[in-house]
Amino acid sequence: MGPDRSKLKELLKKAERVAVLTGAGISAESGVPTFRGADGLWRNYKVTELATPDAFAQHPELVWEFYNWRRQLVNGLTYNPAHKALVDLEAKVPHFTLITQNVDGLHLKAGSRNVLEIHGNLWKVRCTRCHKITTDMSPDMGTLPKCQECGGLLRPHVVWFGESLDYPLLHQAMEASRTCQVMLVIGTSAVVQPAASLALETKGAGGKVAEINVEETPNSRMMDFVLLGKAGEIVPELVNSL
Numbered sequence: 001m002g003p004d005r006s007k008l009k010e011l012l013k014k015a016e017r018v019a020v021l022t023g024a025g026i027s028a029e030s031g032v033p034t035f036r037g038a039d040g041l042w043r044n045y046k047v048t049e050l051a052t053p054d055a056f057a058q059h060p061e062l063v064w065e066f067y068n069w070r071r072q073l074v075n076g077l078t079y080n081p082a083h084k085a086l087v088d089l090e091a092k093v094p095h096f097t098l099i100t101q102n103v104d105g106l107h108l109k110a111g112s113r114n115v116l117e118i119h120g121n122l123w124k125v126r127c128t129r130c131h132k133i134t135t136d137m138s139p140d141m142g143t144l145p146k147c148q149e150c151g152g153l154l155r156p157h158v159v160w161f162g163e164s165l166d167y168p169l170l171h172q173a174m175e176a177s178r179t180c181q182v183m184l185v186i187g188t189s190a191v192v193q194p195a196a197s198l199a200l201e202t203k204g205a206g207g208k209v210a211e212i213n214v215e216e217t218p219n220s221r222m223m224d225f226v227l228l229g230k231a232g233e234i235v236p237e238l239v240n241s242l
Contacts, residue, residue: 008210008225009241011182017095019180020086021198023188025213027102029232030080032073042066051160060153061143067156068140070122075139079110082186082231085239087111092242097176101188101195103158116173118165118195120158127152170194177201183209186231189217199223 012018024034035047042050045066049055056063087110090096098115100107103122107115125145126133129152136145145154159165177183177198185199199209199219210225211217212234220226227234 004225005227005238008182008208008227009238011208012089012093012238013242015093015181017180018089018093018182018184019097019099019176019198019202020089020184020186021177021188021195022086022098022100022102022107022186023195024102025187026080026082026231027104027106028187029082029230030104030106031077032102032104032106042069048161051158052162053160054162056155056160060155063155064141064143064145067122068142071141072139074104074106074122075137077104077106079106080232082235083107083110083112085236089235089239089242090114092239095180097173097180099173099176099195099198101192116169116176118159118169118173120156122156122158124157125154126157128155129153133157165194173198174201178205181207183207184212184235185209185219185223186212186235188213189219191218 028034040047050063050066083106086098090112096114098107098112100115100117101119103117103120105121105123123137124133124135127147127150130147130150132147132149146152147154178201180202183199183202188195202209203222208224210227211220211223212227212231214230215228216226
């Protein structure tokens with residue numbers, strides 16, 4: 001693993017364009033549930049059954065109760081050394097794009113600037129009537145929060161199961177992946193599309209991809225570098241050496 005890290009550090013040191021893709025693993029180190037495996041239940045409901053347009057249409061109070069619980073949970077948490085190291089990396093690289101599957105907003109809280117939140121943001125709400133998007137940092141939005149503009153029912157501005165990603169945002173993520181010289185894939189199995197295809201975009205254009213995760217993933221064999229361990233330890237070590 002030693003030579004791998006040294007080579008990756010050299011590549012990062014020379015790189016003009018770097019892209020980073022982060023998933024649930026980086027936030028798990030801050031205490032955010034991953035909702036996979038044992039974390040996949042809330043009050044005996046499967047998260048995959050709650051985070052859907054159908055569930056919201058039928059039981060908006062229940063879905064909002066779940067999201068208020070998430071807001072309260074994340075509100076008490078903060079970024080970790082991996083989040084902070086990515087802020088430092090952005091300051092050192094001329095062209096840097098951070099693509100995240102996480103909705104917790106911890107990258108922005110840490111100070112990252114060029115962030116593409118492809119699955120939305122827990123702290124943003126969207127009106128189901130006038131479609132206006134606003135930021136609301138309240139830990140509890142109440143039972144059925146209403147839009148201040150038109151009185152329509154608000155929903156979390158996140159991508160639910162069965163919904164499409166925002167195309168302009170996805171296009172930016174694809175472009176950043178295609179044009180970067182090095183991509184870091186941190187804390188994600190990256191098996192969920194379209195995030196899974198971002199590393200392939202980098203590889204297809206001749207860039208190098210490094211995976212940083214606590215265990216190997218189905219994509220490990222196609223990676224140029226696989227660094228096993230906690231993101232909070234590995235990412236600062238990589239960045240501090242630049």
